[in-house]
Amino acid sequence: MPYSTSTWKKLLISTIICSMLSSGAAYAETAGTTKGAASTEGTVTAPASGSVSMLFSDVAAGHWAEKHIGKLSLQGIVKGNNGKFRPADSVTQQEAVVMAIRFLGLEDEVDAAVMSFPESFRVGNYYTSYAALAFQKGLLEQETEMKAAAADSSSDWGSKPATREWITKLVVRAIGEQEKAAAMSGSAPAFHDAALADSSYNGYINAAVSLGLVNGVSANRFDPKGLVNRAMMATLLSRAEAKYPVNYEGQSQGVISAVSDNQITLYYADGRTVTYALTPSTMVFRFDSEKTSSLGALNAYTNVMVIAENGTARYVEQLDANVLVESVTGTVGSVDLAAGELWLKVGSGYQSFKYDGNLVIENSSGAPLSLTDLKEGSTVEILRDKFRTTPLVVKIIVKGAPVSRTGSGTITQIQAGKITIQESDSSATWNVSSSVAVTRNGRPASLGEITAGDKAEFEIHNDLVTKLNVTATGSQKVTGTFNDISADGKTITYIVNGRPEAKFIAASANIIIEGITNPGITDLAKDDELELTLNADGQVTQIKVINREIVMLNNATILSYVPESKVLTVSDSSGKPHALSLSSKTKIDFNGTAMTLETAGSMLVKGRKVSVGYSDSNAIILKFVFQYSGKLSGINSLTNQITIRMADDSTVTLPLESPTVELLGKANPVLADLKTGDSVTLLLNATQDKVVLIKVGQVVQQTVSSVDTAANKIKLTSAEGQTSEWTAGSALAISDEKGNSIALGQLTSGQVVNVTYEGKTAVAIKKVAVTNGQIAAVDASKVTVKDYSGQTVEFQLSTGYQVMKNGASAPASTLAVGDRVEIRKNTNDQLVVTVNPGIVKTYWKYDAAAKTLYVTRSAVADRYMYNVLPETVIQSADGTKLDIQTLKNGDKITLYLFQDKLLEVVKQ
Structure with a gap:
C-alpha cells in the first residue's frame, strides 16, 4: 500500500509503542494638572520597547492609536485612571470639552468660581468651569447646546456620549476653522449616509474632511450618529495639532544633528544645540507611520x-522626510585647522566651507x-547643513x-584577501596587501596563524593593510587526555604530562x-585524546577528539543481546557478526529521542534493524532505524532495491515495497523522477526491512510573506506565487546567512530565504542577504556596489559566480x-549578480499626501502608480x-x- 508521511508516523507509533475616527483617537479627563505637563499619577516603569504601555497598562504595544495616546498623554491633554486609559470607552461631551481646552x-x-448654568444644562461639578470657558472661547455655540440640553431632559448634557458629528464640529471650532465650515455648509457631505447627519453639521464635516482631520468609517459611510471612543478622540486631536500648533510644556521642535543609542542632539532655529538623554522607554515615531519606530529609522538632519522631561526625551517623532543637507563634490585644496x-x-x-x-x-x-587624512587633491563629497544661519x-x-x-x-573576521578590525568606536573591513608583513609580538608570523579575536596593531597604506602585528591572542589550542566533565557540564578536566588541568566550557x-x-x-x-580551542578568556570553545575513529554499521541486524554483560551482537549487511559492548555512555537514539540503556534493553531483540557506531569493540552510538538519509546512488529495478x-x-x-515518492512541485511523482545524486530520505515499514516512502530533498529560494511570532507561524511565497504556512520549532531550523541559529522573530516580511524541503515538508530556513545598489567599481576579481543606504559593499567574483543580464547568463x-x-x-551558495535595467517612464505628477508617484501610460493596462518610500532615492543621471x-x-x-518596492527614481 502507498504511504503518506502521516500514515507512516501513525504506523510507526502503533507498531513500536502500541481610518481615522473609524480608526481612532483619545480619553476623558478627571483631575486637572498644569498646562502641558505629563500626568504625575503614580510611578510607571517603561518597557524596553518604548511602548505607550509604559503609561497605560491597557494600551498594548502595537495598538493602532498608541502614537496619539502616548503623545497626548505626555502633552497633558489626555489622562488615565489607576494606570489605565480605557481606549474603547465612549467619550462624553463634557470629557471632550476638557480635552479640547487642554x-x-x-x-x-x-476659573473654578465661574458662572452656573440653567437647570436644564447639567454637567458634572468638575466640568462646569471648562464648559463655561468653552462657551467664552467659541468652542461651543451656547444657544445651540442649551437648546439641545433642554430638548432632552432624560440625560445630563455633560454625560451624554459624544457623536462623530458633534466631535467633528467641536474640533473644527477649536482650531478656528469656522469660516471654512460656513463656506462649505451649502452642500451635504459626500457620504451615502449624509442624510443621517443634522444639516447644521454639514459644513463642519466637509471642512474636517478637507483638512484631513476625519475620514469616513468606510469609503462611503461617515456614521454621523456613531459614538467616539477615547482612542478615536486622541487620534483626532493629535492630527489636529498639525493645523493648530500649541507650545506644550516640555515640547520643542528642531533638527536632528546627532543621534546615538543613548542620546539625541537637536539644533534649534535660535542657534541653540541641546542634547537629550534617551532611555529604553523613550517612544519613537515617524511621520509616515502610526506604529512605534526605532532610533535607527530616524534620519539625521530632519525635522x-x-x-522632554528633566533632560530626558520621552517622545521623539520625525516630522518629515526632508533631509536638510546639501551635497557638494570637489577636490581638497587646503584645511585650516585653527579656523575650522x-x-x-x-x-x-575654490569655495570655503x-x-x-x-x-x-x-x-x-x-x-x-x-x-589629517584629508590630503590635497583628494576627491571628497561633503554634506553641508541647510538649517543653520551659517551652514556647517x-x-x-x-x-x-x-x-x-x-x-x-580586535580582529573580528578574516576572509579571502580581507580583514575586519574593530577599533574603539568603529569597525571597518580592509583589503590585505599580498605582501603584508605579519608578526606576533614582533616575531615573524603568517596570515594563516591569525584568528578572530586576536588583538593587533596595523598599518594601512593606499587602502591596503601592509603591516599587522598581533599583540594578544584571541584563541589558542591545547591538547590533553580527557578525564572528566563536571556534573553541571560546565567544566572539563584533562591530563597534560600526567597532571590534571581544568577549563570552563563556553x-x-x-x-x-x-x-x-x-x-x-x-x-x-575516558582516555580520548583532545584538542581544545580556548578563547581570549580561557574558555573552551571547541573540543575535538583526535585519536578515535568511529566505524558505522548501517542497517545492521540484531543477533542477540545479553543484559548481564551488556554485549550486543549484530550482523552487518554482508552477514559478518560483530560483538559490541554497551554502557551507560552509549548514545542511544530512538527516532530522534534519546533513550537510556535500561529503557532500550527490552527493544534489543533478534531481527531488529539498528545502526551502530563503534570504536574498538565499544558501542559509541546506537540508533533504532526507521529512516535513512543520504545521496541517491542508484535504483536496481531487477532486484527492486535502492x-x-x-x-x-x-x-x-x-x-523497495511499492514506495510513495514525495517531490516538491511534482504531481504524482514516481521512481523514474529520481536522479542519481538527489538528496533523499528513506522511510521504512514497521518491520524495518523495506522502504515504503521516499522523500526527495531540495533547496528552494522563497520569500517570507508574513511572520506571526505569537502563533509561532511563518508564511513563505514561492517564485510561482504559491504561499505555504509552517510552524517554527525543533522540526524547522532557522538560521542567518552564516548558518547561525536565530529566532523566528528575526525574519521579516520580504526577506529572501533558502528553504530546505524533505519531500513537501520544510525542514530548514536560511536567510539570504540581498544587496541592491549601483556598481561603483568592477574588475575581473570583484565588484563594488554602493547600496541604497549609502554603504559600499565589495563582492569577490570567485569560482562559481553567475552574472544575469537581460534574463540570460552573461560574462x-x-x-x-x-x-x-x-x-x-x-x-x-553561489553569488548571483543580476543587472536591473530599470523601467523608463514619463513623469506625470506626485501626490505628496499619498506619497504616490504617477507616470503616463502607453496602454490602459500599464501600471501608472508607484508608492514613494522614505528610503527611495531621487536623483539626476549624474x-x-x-x-x-x-x-x-x-x-x-x-x-x-x-519586490515591487521603488528603490530609485533617476531623472534623465
Whole structure:
C-alpha cells in the first residue's frame, strides 16, 4: 500500500509503542494638572520597547492609536485612571470639552468660581468651569447646546456620549476653522449616509474632511450618529495639532544633528544645540507611520519633535522626510585647522566651507578618518547643513584618495584577501596587501596563524593593510587526555604530562568526533585524546577528539543481546557478526529521542534493524532505524532495491515495497523522477526491512510573506506565487546567512530565504542577504556596489559566480560602473549578480499626501502608480540628489524596483 508521511508516523507509533475616527483617537479627563505637563499619577516603569504601555497598562504595544495616546498623554491633554486609559470607552461631551481646552493650551484660564448654568444644562461639578470657558472661547455655540440640553431632559448634557458629528464640529471650532465650515455648509457631505447627519453639521464635516482631520468609517459611510471612543478622540486631536500648533510644556521642535543609542542632539532655529538623554522607554515615531519606530529609522538632519522631561526625551517623532543637507563634490585644496575651514576646488574655482568639532569624516567604505587624512587633491563629497544661519559641513566622504594610517583593534573576521578590525568606536573591513608583513609580538608570523579575536596593531597604506602585528591572542589550542566533565557540564578536566588541568566550557562550545553526527559532551570517552580551542578568556570553545575513529554499521541486524554483560551482537549487511559492548555512555537514539540503556534493553531483540557506531569493540552510538538519509546512488529495478550514500560516506542498500515518492512541485511523482545524486530520505515499514516512502530533498529560494511570532507561524511565497504556512520549532531550523541559529522573530516580511524541503515538508530556513545598489567599481576579481543606504559593499567574483543580464547568463566583463544590480547567493551558495535595467517612464505628477508617484501610460493596462518610500532615492543621471517636487510633467525618468518596492527614481 502507498504511504503518506502521516500514515507512516501513525504506523510507526502503533507498531513500536502500541481610518481615522473609524480608526481612532483619545480619553476623558478627571483631575486637572498644569498646562502641558505629563500626568504625575503614580510611578510607571517603561518597557524596553518604548511602548505607550509604559503609561497605560491597557494600551498594548502595537495598538493602532498608541502614537496619539502616548503623545497626548505626555502633552497633558489626555489622562488615565489607576494606570489605565480605557481606549474603547465612549467619550462624553463634557470629557471632550476638557480635552479640547487642554489641546488649546487654555487650562490656565479655567476659573473654578465661574458662572452656573440653567437647570436644564447639567454637567458634572468638575466640568462646569471648562464648559463655561468653552462657551467664552467659541468652542461651543451656547444657544445651540442649551437648546439641545433642554430638548432632552432624560440625560445630563455633560454625560451624554459624544457623536462623530458633534466631535467633528467641536474640533473644527477649536482650531478656528469656522469660516471654512460656513463656506462649505451649502452642500451635504459626500457620504451615502449624509442624510443621517443634522444639516447644521454639514459644513463642519466637509471642512474636517478637507483638512484631513476625519475620514469616513468606510469609503462611503461617515456614521454621523456613531459614538467616539477615547482612542478615536486622541487620534483626532493629535492630527489636529498639525493645523493648530500649541507650545506644550516640555515640547520643542528642531533638527536632528546627532543621534546615538543613548542620546539625541537637536539644533534649534535660535542657534541653540541641546542634547537629550534617551532611555529604553523613550517612544519613537515617524511621520509616515502610526506604529512605534526605532532610533535607527530616524534620519539625521530632519525635522523632529521632542517631548522632554528633566533632560530626558520621552517622545521623539520625525516630522518629515526632508533631509536638510546639501551635497557638494570637489577636490581638497587646503584645511585650516585653527579656523575650522576647508577649501575645495569645485568646478573651476575654490569655495570655503566651515566645520565644527562634530564633523564626521569617513572613506567610501565607511571607515572613520580624521582631518589629517584629508590630503590635497583628494576627491571628497561633503554634506553641508541647510538649517543653520551659517551652514556647517556635517560630513565628509573621501572618495578619490587612498587612505594611509595606523591603528589598533580586535580582529573580528578574516576572509579571502580581507580583514575586519574593530577599533574603539568603529569597525571597518580592509583589503590585505599580498605582501603584508605579519608578526606576533614582533616575531615573524603568517596570515594563516591569525584568528578572530586576536588583538593587533596595523598599518594601512593606499587602502591596503601592509603591516599587522598581533599583540594578544584571541584563541589558542591545547591538547590533553580527557578525564572528566563536571556534573553541571560546565567544566572539563584533562591530563597534560600526567597532571590534571581544568577549563570552563563556553556556552556554545562545538564538539567534533569523527563518525558521529552532532556529537555532545556525553559522547566523550575516558582516555580520548583532545584538542581544545580556548578563547581570549580561557574558555573552551571547541573540543575535538583526535585519536578515535568511529566505524558505522548501517542497517545492521540484531543477533542477540545479553543484559548481564551488556554485549550486543549484530550482523552487518554482508552477514559478518560483530560483538559490541554497551554502557551507560552509549548514545542511544530512538527516532530522534534519546533513550537510556535500561529503557532500550527490552527493544534489543533478534531481527531488529539498528545502526551502530563503534570504536574498538565499544558501542559509541546506537540508533533504532526507521529512516535513512543520504545521496541517491542508484535504483536496481531487477532486484527492486535502492542504494544511498550517507553523510559518513558509508552506503546502505534496501529493498523497495511499492514506495510513495514525495517531490516538491511534482504531481504524482514516481521512481523514474529520481536522479542519481538527489538528496533523499528513506522511510521504512514497521518491520524495518523495506522502504515504503521516499522523500526527495531540495533547496528552494522563497520569500517570507508574513511572520506571526505569537502563533509561532511563518508564511513563505514561492517564485510561482504559491504561499505555504509552517510552524517554527525543533522540526524547522532557522538560521542567518552564516548558518547561525536565530529566532523566528528575526525574519521579516520580504526577506529572501533558502528553504530546505524533505519531500513537501520544510525542514530548514536560511536567510539570504540581498544587496541592491549601483556598481561603483568592477574588475575581473570583484565588484563594488554602493547600496541604497549609502554603504559600499565589495563582492569577490570567485569560482562559481553567475552574472544575469537581460534574463540570460552573461560574462562579468559586461558589468559596468553605474549599472544597477541585485546581488544575492543562490540555493547552491553561489553569488548571483543580476543587472536591473530599470523601467523608463514619463513623469506625470506626485501626490505628496499619498506619497504616490504617477507616470503616463502607453496602454490602459500599464501600471501608472508607484508608492514613494522614505528610503527611495531621487536623483539626476549624474548622481545629484533631487527633491521629488522638482520633477515636471513630461520628464523622462527611470524607475528601479525590487519586490515591487521603488528603490530609485533617476531623472534623465
